[in-house]
Amino acid sequence: MAGADGDDSLYPIAVLIDELRNEDVQLRLNSIKKLSTIALALGVERTRTELLPFLTDTIYDEDEVLLALAEQLGNFTMLVGGPEYVHCLLPPLESLATVEETVVRDKAVESLRKISHEHSPVDLEVHFEPLVKRLASGDWFTSRTSACGLFSVCYPRVSSTVKAEIRQHFRTLCSDDTPMVRRAAASKLGEFAKVLELEYVKSDIISLFTALASDEQDSVRLLAVEACVSIAQLLPQEDLETLVMPTLRQAAEDKSWRVRYMVADKFSELQKAVGPEITKNDLVPAFQNLLKDCEAEVRAAAANKVKEFCENLPEDSRETIIMTHILPCVKELVSDTNQHVKSALASVIMGLSTILGKDNTIEHLLPLFLAQLKDECPEVRLNIISNLDCVNEVIGIRQLSQSLLPAIVELAEDAKWRVRLAIIEYMPLLAGQLGVEFFDEKLNSLCMAWLVDHVYAIREAATCNLMKLVEKFGAEWAQNTIIPKVLGMANDPNYLHRMTTLFCINALSEACGQEITTKHMLPVVLKMSNDQVANVRFNVAKSLQKIGPVLDSNSLQTEVKPVLEKLASDQDIDVKYFAQEAISVLALA
C-alpha cells in the first residue's frame, strides 16, 4: 500500500478537507488545483474510499473551483489505483457534467472522454455506459447536452445490444425538446457517424442529419453543415448524390445568412468531401451564389475560400471553371461595398496567380491587384502587399515592379503605419530582384525617409532594412550611399533622429566591417557621448558595447575606454549603468 510508510497519518483527511472547504475561494481553488498532491498523500485506497465520496457529495462550489476539479479528475486514474479502479472517478464527474456552466460541463465531458479509454470493455458496459444513459435521460437540459459528447467514445467497444441502445439514445436527443440539446447533438453528429458501421450511417445518421438540417432554429441547422463534411467522407461516392446533396443544396440557399455563412466557411472541406464530379456540377454554382450573397458576412467568408476552392478544382477543367465562372465574381468583389469582403479577398487573391499562370495573371489578375492596392481601406492594401511574393514567382519582379512601383511608392507614405511597415518588410526582396541601379534610382530615398518617420516601429524596421540592404549590396555601396546620410543625422536637432544614427550603427557595423566602422562610425559615436540628452548618452554606451567586437584592441583601449569611463561617472543613473555594463562586457576594466 502506498501509504504504508506512515506519511499519510501526518495529513489526516480532515485537514485536507478543511482546506477544500476554506472560506476564501482562492484558497479553495489552490487546494483543488493540488488535488493530486492530496490524493498522493492519502494513498490510492483512501483516495477511493474517502476523498472521492467527499468530492462527490459535498462539493457545491463556485464554477471556477468546479472547473479545476473537473480538469483534475481527468488525470486521476493512477491516483485511484490504475485502470482497474478508474470507474471510481465516474460519480463526481457525472455530477459535474450536469452543472449549468458550460465551461465546467465541457471540461467534465472532456475528462470523461479521456478516462473512457482507460476503462476495460467490461467496465465500459458496467459503469460507463449506464452513466451515459442516465445523462441522456436527465431532466434538465444540461445533462442531456453532456451526454451528446460521450456516445462516440463508448460506442466502438461495447456489445451490439448496447450499441443499439446508444444509437437509440442519440436519436432521441437529436429531436430533443430544447434547442440547446439539439445543438449539442448536431455538433456531435459527425463525430458519432465516424464510429458507426456504414449500414447505420446510411439508415440512422442520414435521417437525423436531414432532420437537423431543416430544424426550425438556424443555430441547429448551421451545425448540421459541419456534420455534412464528416458524413460525406464516410459515404461511397455513388450514395452522395441521393443522401447528402439535397440537404447540402438546401443549406447553401438557406434563408438564414448564418447557415449560408457556415457553408461558405466550410466550403473547402465540403469540396474535398464530395469529390470532383459533384464539385463541378453543384458546388461551382453554389460558390458563385455565395460570392454574390446579399450579406457581406457570407461574401467575406466565401471570398476567403476563393484560392483554396480554385486550387482544389479538378485539374482538367480548372482553368476553364476559374476563367468563366469564378473570375467574373471575383472581379465584382474587388469593388464590393463592404471593406471586410474586399479585405478577405485581398488576403487570398494573389494566390490565384500560381494557379492561372503568367499570361492570365498579367491579363486578368494584375488589374485587380492594382485596383486593390489603391483601395481606400488600409487592410485591403496591406493584405495585397503582404502577399506580393506569390505573384512575384509567377510573373517575375520586373513585370511586377513596373506595374506596382507607383503604387508601392504611394503606399510607402501611407497614413497607416502598419501599411508602411508592410512595405518596408518587402523592400529587401524588391531590392535584391531589382538590382542596385534601379534601387538607387527609385527606392533609396524612400528607405532613408523612413529613418525619420514619426513612428518608432517604422524607424526600427527601416534600420533593420538598411542592414539587409547592406548584406545584399555590400560594404562599398553602404559607404557611398547610406552611411553619409546616416551619420549626418547625428547632428539633427531632434534627439530621436540622433538616436536613430546610433541604432543604424548598431545594425550596420558588422555588415560594414572593421575598417568602415573604425574610420567612419566610431568617431561619430564617440562625439555623441557629449550629447545633452541622457537617452542619447546611454545609447552611446550601448552602441559602443555593440560595435566593440568589430573594433581592434587598439581603438578599444585608446578611444572607447576613456569615453566609457567618462560616461560611467555621468550624473544620470541609466548612463552610468549602461557604461559600466559596456566596460565589463568589453573587458575594459
Next chain:
Amino acid sequence: MSSAAATPPSVDKVDGFSRKSVRKAKQKRSQSSSQFRSQGKPIELAPLPLLKDVPTPEQPELFLQKLQQCCTVFDFMDTLSDLKMKEYKRSTLNELVDYVTVSRGYLTEQAYPEVVKMVSYNIFRTLPPSESNEFDPEEDEPTLEASWPHLQLVYEFFIRFLESQEFQPSIAKKYIDQKFVLQLLELFDSEDPRERDYLKTVLHRIYGKFLGLRAFIRKQINNIFLRFVYETEHFNGVAELLEILGSIINGFALPLKAEHKQFLVKVLIPLHTVRSLSLFHAQLAYCIVQFLEKDPTLTEPVIRGLLKFWPKTCSQKEVMFLGELEEILDVIEPTQFVKIQEPLFKQISRCVSSPHFQVAERALYYWNNEYIMSLIEENSSVILPIMFASLYRISKEHWNPAIVALVYNVLKAFMEMNSTLFDELTATYKSDRQREKKKEKEREELWKKLEDLELKRGLRSDGIIPT
C-alpha cells in the same frame, strides 16, 4: 458552441488605434433583411378603392384584397425603387389600421388567416448580421430597420387587431400558433429598439389572450435566456422579455409551481453573470423581487445564488448587485434574514473594504436604510463580529476620506447597538489578527510538507504522478 460560427472572424483589428473613432464617425446605419434585396423587376399593385367608399356588405371582401396586397414587401435599402408603390402600400396600411380600430363586423372567419399571413410576410425575416462584431449597446448606435415606415404600420395594425373587440382567440388560435410565436420571439433580437417595443406589446397581448400558448411562450423565453447566458451572450431583446415576464410573474398563482421556481433559480439568477447586465438589470431585479414578494421562502436560494455569482472584477456590476440586494432586503422577512445573514454579511464586509470607493460607498449606504438597520440591530451579535475587522481596518486605511467618514458612522452605530460586544471585539482585534497570521503560516507549512512528499514519492515511483 455556435457563437463562433455566428460571428465571422474580425478583420478590422489590424490597426488597434482606429476602431472606436472610425466607428463613431460613421453615420447612423440602417439595415434591412437579406431576403428583400436583389430582386429585379419593379412591383406593380393595382390601386383599390377606399374601404369607406364602398357599401358595407362589400367591405369584408375589399378588406381581404387589401390584406393580400400588403403581403408584398419592398426593398427599402434601395431608396429609389418603387417609390409610388411604397407610398401606396403605406397609405393602404394606414387605412387598414384605422379600419380595424373603428369598424364593426369586418372580422369574418376568412379574415383571420389573411391577417396573420400579411403580418407574417412583413415582420418575419432573418435579421441581418450586426454591423459591428462587438456591438456595444452602451457605446454604439443601434442599427435601425430600413423598412420601418411599413413595418411600424404592420405592427400597429396587428396590435389593433389583437385588441379589437371583435377579436376571437378561439378562431385566431388556429393561425397564431407555436410556430408563429417562435418566430415572433426570434424577432426580439432586432437591433431596432422601436421594433422591440412593438414586439413587447404584441407578445403581451398574445400571452394575455391565448391561454394555450402561455406555457410554450415561457419555455421558449427560457431557452432564449439559457442560450444567451451559456452560449452566445448576445440577444438584443432581453430587457423587453424580462419586462413582459415581470408582469407574468405578477400573475402567478400561489403556491408557485416547481417550474416557476426552477425558472427563478436556473435562469433568472444566472442572467446576472452576463457581461451586458447593465442593459437589463432594472427589469431583472424587478422580476426577482416579484418572485420574493410572492413567496418569501425563495429568499435564501436567491441570495445564495447572487453570492455565488458575485462579480469578482467588475466594479460596476458589483454596484448593481448591491443595489439589487438592497431591493431584496427591503422586502425580506426577518425569519428569512436570519437564515442568510452570515454569508450575506461576509460579502457585504468584503464590499465595504473594496478599494473601489463606489462599491464601498454603495455597501455602506445600507446603514442609511431604516429597515435594514432594524434587521442589523436585531442580529447585531452575529453581524458585528463579521463586519468588525473590515470596518476597523478601513477606518484606518482607506484612501477615500468620504468612505472613512461613512465607516465611522457605521462603527458608531454598532457601538450604540451593542457596546459590550463592540468593546470586546476592539480588545481582541490584535490577537485575532495574530491568530489569523499564525493559521496562514500553518497552512503554508502543510502544503510545503505535502509538496515535499509528492516530490519524494514522485522520484520513488518513477514518474507515476501526472503533472
